[in-house]
Amino acid sequence: MMVVDAEKSEVEEDWQAPVGRQRKHRRRLRLRGGIAPGSSLKEGGDVYLAYDYPPPFGPQRGAAPGARGAMLVKILELHDDGVTIEETRSDDLPEYGRLPVALTPGPPPRPGAQKQAIEEWGRELAAALDQGTSQPTPSSTSCDACRRDWWAELPRGSRVRRSARRSGRC
DSSP states (O other): OEOOTTOOEEEEEEEOOOOOOSSSEHHHHHHHEEEEEOOOTTTTTEEEEOOOOOOOOOOOOOOOOOOOOOEEEEEEEETTTEEEEEEOTTSOOOOOOOOOOOEOOOOOOHHHHHHHHHHHHHHHHHHHHHHTTOOOTTHHHHHHHHHHHHHHHSSTTTTHHHHHHHOOOO
8 A cells, every 4th residue: 555665754743641531652653655556545544554573562463473563543644645644552562663664454344334335225226126117226326336347348349238328228
């Protein structure tokens, strides 16, 4: 997703003690580097910070010996050349000044959100079929994406492609 350039990156705010109801120490990092094409970094999005071995926060449970360490963080700001994030550490870990070597994709979407999206799509499809239409409403983004996928794979000038165009399905 992004290889961190340590020469251009910086610590914007060094480790701060917990304030109010916070339980962890925090620091703010401005990370610059090469963002991989096709990466979808978003403000407020979750990503993992990858640290070279040994990770400054100690070995992680279940990790192979000599494995890099990873820590989940949120992107605070998105920039043309990188991101600003806030990293946390618990009280029992000593402060460290090392920077991560990379940002990697965060965890996949929660299954609950996927289930809701699939159910909504199913309701739209059922409603379209109840109305006597053999295809879902054109406003359905998921249906549009499905149509594009099979449409793109058809050979130009094929009979199926011409037929689909005439019927208004594509």
